[in-house]
Amino acid sequence: MSQLEQFALLARYNAWMNAKLIDAARQLPAGALTQERGAFFGSILGTLNHLIVADTIWLKRFTHHPAGFAALASVAALPTPDGLNDIPCADLDSYIARRSVLDDALSGMVAALQPADLDVVLDYKNFKGIAMRKAFAPLLLHVFNHQTHHRGQASTLFFQAGVDIGVTDLPMLIPDEV
Structure with a gap:
């Protein structure tokens, strides 16, 4: 499996898992999504908003x-968060809409990737304003890893709230070899 195929698999996994979290959120009683749970980002919705x-x-x-990925045009128009614990989505409906925009943009960007795109060095500033210069492929891998980390936290919070999100293993999306 090439690196591009691996990123495509991670994009599919990302969208699949985010849909599972949305399904779990729909099962919660009123108020449970925003209930303080002692998690790093407070509530389930706080954790989902961090993502x-x-x-x-x-x-x-x-x-x-x-490469000027056209799929990211919808993201460029979004407001830039002020902090890592911002709550841009105050309710489930706004979360679902924003999650869809982000997942579609990420999947579209990954679908457009060419091998040379992975070798690009990206210049950006971190949240503290410090200039950074890093290879693109590991940064993209970080995005998927970061999502997996916090979705794991969310799945624990859902389980504590009485909702089992079900199987979360990446091999569920890896085709059997024939």
């Missing part, structure tokens, strides 16, 4: 990639 914030920040950085 919205981080994905927005990274995808906005990726708009500066010289």
Whole structure:
């Protein structure tokens, strides 16, 4: 499996898992999504919003990639978060809409990747304003890894709230070899 195929698999996994979290959120009683749970980002919605914030920040950085990924145009128009614990989506409906925009943009960008795009060095500033210069492929891998990390936290919070999101393993999306 090539690196491009691996990123395509991660994009599919990302969208699949985000849909599972949305399905789980729909099962919660009123108020449970925003209930303080002692998690790093407070509530389930706080945790999900952190992913919205981080994905927005990274995808906005990726708009500066010289490939000029057209799929990221919808992200460029989004407001830039002020902090990692911002709540751009105050309810489930706004979260679902924003998650769809971000997942579509990320999947579209990954679908457009060419091998040479992975070798580009991306210049950006971190959240503290410090100039950074890093290879694009590991940054893209970080985006997927970061999502997996916080979705794991969210799945625990859902389980504690009485909702099992089900199987979360990447091999569920890896085709059997014949």
